[in-house]
Amino acid sequence: MNPNPLTLSHLGIFVVSLAGFFALALATERHSEQLLGRIAAPSWRLLSRIAGWLMLAVSLAWGIRVLGTGIGITLWLGWLTLASLAWIFIFPKWPWQPPVREKPARKAKDEPAIVVPSPRLRRRIAALLLIATVAVFAYQLRQTDPRLLSREDTVQGTVGPWTFVLGEAERDTPEIMEMDIPVKEYRLRFCEQCDADILQAYLKVNKPRSTRAIGMAFMGQRWERRAEIPLPGTVNADSELWLTVVGKDGTVHQTSMPLAKVSPATVAWFEKMRGRDAK
Amino acid sequence: MRNKALMQMLAASALLLPAAAALAHEPVAKCVLLDESTVRCRGVSNDGDEFADARMEVFALDGQLLHEGKLGKDATMTFTKPQQAFYVLFDTGPGLQVTVEQEEILPRPAGRVPSWMRTP
Numbered sequence: 001m002n003p004n005p006l007t008l009s010h011l012g013i014f015v016v017s018l019a020g021f022f023a024l025a026l027a028t029e030r031h032s033e034q035l036l037g038r039i040a041a042p043s044w045r046l047l048s049r050i051a052g053w054l055m056l057a058v059s060l061a062w063g064i065r066v067l068g069t070g071i072g073i074t075l076w077l078g079w080l081t082l083a084s085l086a087w088i089f090i091f092p093k094w095p096w097q098p099p100v101r102e103k104p105a106r107k108a109k110d111e112p113a114i115v116v117p118s119p120r121l122r123r124r125i126a127a128l129l130l131i132a133t134v135a136v137f138a139y140q141l142r143q144t145d146p147r148l149l150s151r152e153d154t155v156q157g158t159v160g161p162w163t164f165v166l167g168e169a170e171r172d173t174p175e176i177m178e179m180d181i182p183v184k185e186y187r188l189r190f191c192e193q194c195d196a197d198i199l200q201a202y203l204k205v206n207k208p209r210s211t212r213a214i215g216m217a218f219m220g221q222r223w224e225r226r227a228e229i230p231l232p233g234t235v236n237a238d239s240e241l242w243l244t245v246v247g248k249d250g251t252v253h254q255t256s257m258p259l260a261k262v263s264p265a266t267v268a269w270f271e272k273m274r275g276r277d278a279k
Numbered sequence: 280m281r282n283k284a285l286m287q288m289l290a291a292s293a294l295l296l297p298a299a300a301a302l303a304h305e306p307v308a309k310c311v312l313l314d315e316s317t318v319r320c321r322g323v324s325n326d327g328d329e330f331a332d333a334r335m336e337v338f339a340l341d342g343q344l345l346h347e348g349k350l351g352k353d354a355t356m357t358f359t360k361p362q363q364a365f366y367v368l369f370d371t372g373p374g375l376q377v378t379v380e381q382e383e384i385l386p387r388p389a390g391r392v393p394s395w396m397r398t399p
Contacts, residue, residue: 068326177325179393181307206380209366210342216305217374230307230325232383 009066013059013076017083020055023048025087034091037098056080149189149224155262159245160253162194166243168262173269174231181230184266188218188225188243195222202244203227205235205259211252214244235259235270304328308335308369308377310384311396312360318384319357321395322350322369322377329354336368337361353395 025031027049032040040048059079063072154167166188174182190198204215218225239259246252260267310320323329335356337346345365346358367384370376387396 178307178323178327179309179321181309181325183305183307183325200374202374204378206378209340209378210338212370213338213366213368213376213378215378216376219374228305228325230305230377232380233385234380234382 006066009062010075010079013062014079014083016055016059016062017076017080018086020052020059021080021083021087023052023055025052025091027052031091034097035094037096149187155257157243157255157257159243159255160247160251162198162245162253163191164194164243165189166241166257166262168266169226172265174263174266177230182266182269183228183230184263185226185228186262188227189223197247197249198222199246199248201225201227201246203229204242204244205229205232205239207240207242207256208244208254215242231266231270235267236274237267237271239267304371304375306330306333306369306371306375306377308367308379310367310379312384312386313357313396313398316360317357318360318367319355319396320367320369320379321353321355322371323354330371333369333371336370337365338368340364340366355395 026035026040027045029039029045032038032045032048060073060076063076063079066072067075149165149167151167153171154165156163156165158164166186169185169187174184177183186203188201188203190201201218202214202216203218204213208214216227216229218227220226237260240256241259241262242254242256244252244254304324304326306322307325308320308322310318313319320335322333322335330350333350333354335348335350336344337358339345339361340363345361345363348356348358350356365381367379368376369379
C-alpha cells in the first residue's frame with residue numbers, strides 16, 4: 001500500500017505533539033517524578049521544557065505548511081487535544097512509576113491560605129486577546145457583503161438577448177493558489193426573465209480559442225452564480241474577461257469586458273508584480 | 280481519502296474560513312519550457328491535489344488536436360513544442376477546465392524551481 005503523504009503528515013503532526021507533551025510533562029516536578037521515579041535536575045527539566053515547546057511549534061509549522069494556515073491551525077489544535085488526552089489516560093497506567101509514598105493526613109486548614117498576588121498583567125493580556133478575537137471577527141464580517149451583486153462596482157452588460165450583472169466576490173488582490181497561480185472568484189446574475197432561458201454560463205480571461213475552451217462554468221443558485229477562475233500570468237491593462245452563455249435552446253452567446261473594469265485591484269496587482277520582476 | 284473528508288468537514292463546520300471557496304477542486308495548470316523544444320505542463324486542483332487519470336490536450340489555433348495524454352509523474356505531461364501556434368487545455372470535467380496560452384509558457388525561472396520543473 002502506498003501511504004498518502006497527507007495521511008503521513010497528519011500522523012507526523014500527532015506524533016510530534018505527543019513527544020512535545022511528553023517532554024513538557026517531564027519538565028514538571030510532579031510528572032518527572034512519576035515518569036522517571038525521581039525528580040529530574042532543574043537543568044534537565046528546563047531543557048525538556050524548551051524541547052517540548054519546540055516540538056509543539058514544529059508540529060504547528062508542519063500543519064500550516066501542509067494544510068494551509070486556517071485548516072492547519074484548526075487541525076493542529078485537534079491533534080493537540082488527542083495527544084494530550086492520550087497522555088492523560090496513559091500516565092495513570094505508566095508501568096515504571098515509583099511506589100506510592102505514604103502521605104501524612106492533610107492538616108485542617110486553620111490558617112488562611114497564602115494569598116498569591118493575582119497576575120494582573122497576564123490577565124489583561126488574556127482579556128485583550130479575547131477582545132481582539134471578537135474585533136477581528138466583527139471586522140471580517142463587516143467586510144463580507146452578503147448582497148454583493150447590488151454593489152456599485154459590479155458591471156452590467158448584455159450577452160445575446162440577456163442582460164446580466166457581474167462582480168468579483170472580493171475587491172482586493174487575487175488569492176494565490178497552488179503553483180503560485182492567482183485565482184479570482186466572480187458572481188453573476190441574469191435578469192429574472194432571462195434565467196429561465198439559460199442553461200449554463202462560462203467565464204475565462206482571454207478570448208475562447210474554440211467552442212470547447214470556454215472557461216470555468218458558473219455554479220450555485222441561478223440568482224447568484226459563482227465561478228472561480230485561474231488568471232494567466234499575462235494579465236495586463238488590456239486583458240479581457242469573456243463570458244460565454246449557452247441557452248436552453250442550444251444557442252451560444254459571447255461577450256467580453258475589460259478585466260480592469262471588473263477587477264481593477266487585480267490588474268494593478270499584476271502590473272506591480274511585473275514591475276518587481278523587471279527590477 | 281478519509282482525511283480529505285475530515286478536512287472538508289472541519290473546514291465547512293468550523294466557519295473559520297468564510298472566504299475559502301477552494302473545496303470545489305477547480306483545476307489549475309502551468310506550463311514551462313524545459314528547453315527550446317520541450318514543454319512540460321502540470322495540472323492539479325487549485326489546492327494542490329493531483330487528479331488521478333486526468334488528461335491534457337494540446338491544440339493548434341485552428342482547432343487541430345496536436346497532442347493528448349494522461350498526466351504522469353508529479354501530474355505533469357511533457358511534449359515536444361509544436362511548430363505552429365498552440366494552446367493547452369486541461370479539462371477535468373463538465374465546466375471545470377483551464378486553458379494555457381502559448382504566451383504564458385516561459386522558460387523555467389532562474390534559481391530554485393519546484394521539482395516538477397526539473398528534468399527528467
